[in-house]
Amino acid sequence: xxxxxxAAPPGPGGTxxxxxxxxxxxxxxGTTREVTFSSHRVxxxxxxxxxxxxxxxxxxxxxxxxxxxxxxxxxxxxxxLLTWVMAPEWSPGDxxxxxxxxxxxxxxxxxxxxxxxxxxxxxxxxxxxRLNAEETLREVTPRKTTRLGSGHFLSTESVYxxxxxxxxxxxxxxLFRFTPGEAGAR
Amino acid sequence: xxxxxDYSQRYWDDVVEGDELPEVRDEITYRRVIMNPATTWDYFPxxxxxxxxxxxxxxxxxxxxxxxxxxxxxxxxxxxxxxSFIARRKMSMRNSIYAGDTMVGRGRVTRKYTDxxxxxxxxxxxLDLSVENQHGEVCAPAVVHLRLPRRxxx
Numbered sequence: 001x002x003x004x005x006x007a008a009p010p011g012p013g014g015t016x017x018x019x020x021x022x023x024x025x026x027x028x029x030g031t032t033r034e035v036t037f038s039s040h041r042v043x044x045x046x047x048x049x050x051x052x053x054x055x056x057x058x059x060x061x062x063x064x065x066x067x068x069x070x071x072x073x074x075x076x077x078x079x080x081l082l083t084w085v086m087a088p089e090w091s092p093g094d095x096x097x098x099x100x101x102x103x104x105x106x107x108x109x110x111x112x113x114x115x116x117x118x119x120x121x122x123x124x125x126x127x128x129x130r131l132n133a134e135e136t137l138r139e140v141t142p143r144k145t146t147r148l149g150s151g152h153f154l155s156t157e158s159v160y161x162x163x164x165x166x167x168x169x170x171x172x173x174x175l176f177r178f179t180p181g182e183a184g185a186r
Numbered sequence: 187x188x189x190x191x192d193y194s195q196r197y198w199d200d201v202v203e204g205d206e207l208p209e210v211r212d213e214i215t216y217r218r219v220i221m222n223p224a225t226t227w228d229y230f231p232x233x234x235x236x237x238x239x240x241x242x243x244x245x246x247x248x249x250x251x252x253x254x255x256x257x258x259x260x261x262x263x264x265x266x267x268x269x270s271f272i273a274r275r276k277m278s279m280r281n282s283i284y285a286g287d288t289m290v291g292r293g294r295v296t297r298k299y300t301d302x303x304x305x306x307x308x309x310x311x312x313l314d315l316s317v318e319n320q321h322g323e324v325c326a327p328a329v330v331h332l333r334l335p336r337r338x339x340x
Contacts, residue, residue, distance in 0.1 A: 046225065053221040054256035055212060057192040059268040066193065070269050078272045079255035086227045114251050118276040180243075 016099060017177070020106020022152065025140045032136040033101040038085045042129045044074050051077060076125040081160060081169055084125065085133045101135045101156055102175055109151045109179045116174035122167050131168060133158050138172070151178025195267035197337035198298070198309040207265045207293035207313065212257065216285040219247045226252040236285075248282035249289075254326045258315055261291040262330045266311075269335050273310060277328040281319065288320040293330075308333055 051061045059066040060075050067074040076084065089096075102112065125131070135158040143152055153176055160169040187193060222233045228250050231238035236246045258277060263270050283289050297312035310333050317326040 049221075050225040050252075050256065053218065053225045054253065054260050056256065056260040056263075057190060058260070058263050059188075059191045059193050062191045063188050063193075066191075066268065077256055077259060078275070079252050079259050080226065082252065083226050083228075089229075114279060116276070116278045117251065117255065118274070119255075120274045121272055124271065 016103055017110065017112065018104050018106045019108060022107065022140070022143065024106035025152065025154075028105055029137050029140060031101070032134060033104075035132050035134045036085050036087075037132045038130055039087060039091070040130070042076050042084055042125055042127050042131070044127045046083070047074065047076055047080065047127070050080055050083075054079075071124045071126065073126040073128065076127070076129075078119065078121055078125070078169075081119065081125065081131075081171065084129075084131045085160070101137055102154060102173070102177075105137060105140065105154055105177070107140075107152055107177050109149075109177045111180065112175050112177045113148070114173065115153070115176050118172040118174075120170045122169065125168060129168075130163050131160050132163070133160050145181070146176065146178070148176065149178040149181035151176055153177075192264065193268060195269050196265065196334060197340070198311065198334035199337040199340045201295055201298050201311050201334065203295050203298050205295040207261060207291075207295075207315070210257075210261050210264065210289075210291040212289045212291075214249060214283055214285060214287050214289055216247070219249055219285045222250045222253050226250060228252060244282065244284070246285050248284045251279065254279065254283075254317060257289055257291060257317060258326070258328045258330065261293055261315055262313055262332050265293070265313075266332050266334055271333040272330060273308070273333045274331040275328060276330075277326055279326050281323050281325040283317070283319055283325055289325075290318045290320065292316050292318070296329075309336060310334070 047061055064074055135156050138157050139155045141153040155174045158171045161167050220234055223229050233247055233250045239247045259272055293313050293315040295311050296314045299310055301308045301310055310331050313330045315328045315330055316324050318324050
């Protein structure tokens with residue numbers, strides 16, 4: 001039986017973790033990270049490569065004529081939401097992208113895993129859209145012990161919007177920041 | 187029409203609560219896991235570096251969150267058709283899918299309903315879905331709220 005170590009999807013700046021106490025973390029609840037503006041638009045090429053990986057034959061992703069009539073253009077699989085605001089890890093003259101909020105929550109534990117996601121979509125994401133994301137720390141639980149080890153559950157909520165402010169999606173991400181323990185050993 | 191592309195559409199009117207979705211099986215080769223970083227820009231080493239995965243106590247590299255999400259959405263929209271829309275999807279991650287595993291998707295309609303909250307009548311179904319491995323272990327249970335079109339003339 002495997003332990004569930006699906007990693008947190010890394011965002012701009014990766015997931016290097018800030019250390020601190022639970023009280024430090026609680027003081028951060030409600031904090032909103034500066035809005036991340038994507039440096040690029042949603043592109044059909046990446047949509048096709050992703051659908052090839054998933055083996056998804058949906059006409060909305062492959063047939064421009066169908067997609068234009070149905071959605072106003074070729075759309076992105078909803079699962080690619082996070083990718084559309086990821087920043088390249090290097091660009092000329094730019095400082096490193098700011099780290100994700102989850103990495104900035106001060107806690108004593110050395111590692112983090114994703115345990116759940118909840119996404120709500122208000123409209124399709126179309127080729128040519130340029131998204132931005134605003135992420136807020138919603139909750140840090142008291143210390144809990146699971147089969148992986150002991151640590152704290154965190155949740156963040158992000159709102160994804162178009163450049164004109166139209167909301168596209170709401171994303172709640174649940175994570176476990178933990179110290180691997182005997183119980184978590186395989 | 188492009189050959190091989192899926193155009194078949196299901197209508198809200200024809201769905202019955204309790205309907206089962208067709209099972210979807212997918213063999214996840216090493217190459218397919220490596221396609222995760224390539225197609226989602228997620229370079230976490232657990233998805234491309236077996237040595238790193240072993241240092242985490244994992245047998246080898248494993249698929250990322252977005253691959254799970256994409257497979258769940260595919261399960262829902264393969265059944266619902268290309269004019270269906272994922273309105274909401276909630277997923278938990280319990281176990282990993284490793285290179286060499288087979289992903290098995292299953293699902294069932296648990297509710298058929300309408301929603302007026304967005305200022306229009308939307309026709310939706312709630313699907314209970316699960317992604318299992320070839321040993322029958324549930325790796326990622328999910329609930330999807332899928333918007334479906336009405337049957338023309340309905």
